[in-house]
Amino acid sequence: MTISPIVELEQLGKVYPTRTGDVTALTDVDLRIDDGEFVAIVGPSGCGKTTLLKILAGLEHHTSGVGTLGGRELGSGAADVGMVFQKATLLPWQDVRSNVLLPVSLQRRPSKADRAAADELLEMVGLTDFASKRPHELSGGMQQRAAICRALVHEPSMLLMDEPFGALDAMTRDLLNVEVNRIWRETHKTVVLITHSIPEAVFLAQRVIVMSPRPGRIVDQVEVPFGPERTLELLGTPEFGALCSTIRRHFEKEAAA
Numbered sequence: 001m002t003i004s005p006i007v008e009l010e011q012l013g014k015v016y017p018t019r020t021g022d023v024t025a026l027t028d029v030d031l032r033i034d035d036g037e038f039v040a041i042v043g044p045s046g047c048g049k050t051t052l053l054k055i056l057a058g059l060e061h062h063t064s065g066v067g068t069l070g071g072r073e074l075g076s077g078a079a080d081v082g083m084v085f086q087k088a089t090l091l092p093w094q095d096v097r098s099n100v101l102l103p104v105s106l107q108r109r110p111s112k113a114d115r116a117a118a119d120e121l122l123e124m125v126g127l128t129d130f131a132s133k134r135p136h137e138l139s140g141g142m143q144q145r146a147a148i149c150r151a152l153v154h155e156p157s158m159l160l161m162d163e164p165f166g167a168l169d170a171m172t173r174d175l176l177n178v179e180v181n182r183i184w185r186e187t188h189k190t191v192v193l194i195t196h197s198i199p200e201a202v203f204l205a206q207r208v209i210v211m212s213p214r215p216g217r218i219v220d221q222v223e224v225p226f227g228p229e230r231t232l233e234l235l236g237t238p239e240f241g242a243l244c245s246t247i248r249r250h251f252e253k254e255a256a257a
């Protein structure tokens, strides 16, 4: 069986013109992501990770190279993606279900089927009993769960996550990682995750993409050999530690270069 790529980038680059001169955020990025794959991107601060995600989402235009998402050229309109950011950014005056339905509500009046889809997602993340609550009545982790539901409610072909759990405590983060692993297995979505945490990247992804300091380019792509289902016991295994060390050494090498 051949797996088709959902993302193909060739020599992609991005230069931001600024008042004080051009800032090259990305250079010569070659990347292929297969449909249904879970990919994590790690790299030093300012290496262009968010820029890459924004280009995939159609929120920024690349300035060189070519790229396609779902067969469509990048830059040819809004991409069919769902996004989760570090802050849940839920509307405080709407209840959780309405927040989840927001991407649909912006296009049309949500149908019965849309509401059922939202409820199904809320059930998947254990928030059924909180559907009628306001965001401030939820913990930070619960708000991020709701944000994940919102990103998935319009059935996007890809889920893009930018440091989604960076603001959460370590224990909540671990539990949410287990949940994201389950969501990925249940929905079969392609996921691209940006994270500053190498263990988080290794725990969740099938492939970890390592970027260099700015101008960001891909310096390595590390295959993660663990099966699709991951549990927290994995974090304590020597294989897990060894893989994290391999990736960490890249950072040290690049920092010393």
Ligand SMILES: Nc1ncnc2c1ncn2[C@@H]1O[C@H](COP(=O)(O)OP(=O)(O)OP(=O)(O)O)[C@@H](O)[C@H]1O
Pocket (backbone or CB within 6 Å): 016, 017, 018, 023, 024, 025, 043, 044, 045, 046, 047, 048, 049, 050, 051, 052, 214
């Ligand atoms: N709109 C913009 N205008 C000008 N420069 C920008 C803009 N957005 C990002 N940059 C610059 O591009 C580079 C890459 O930024 P980006 O936010 O993509 O990096 P990052 O790897 O996501 O960083 P972090 O890990 O700190 O979030 C940085 O030098 C940043 O200052």
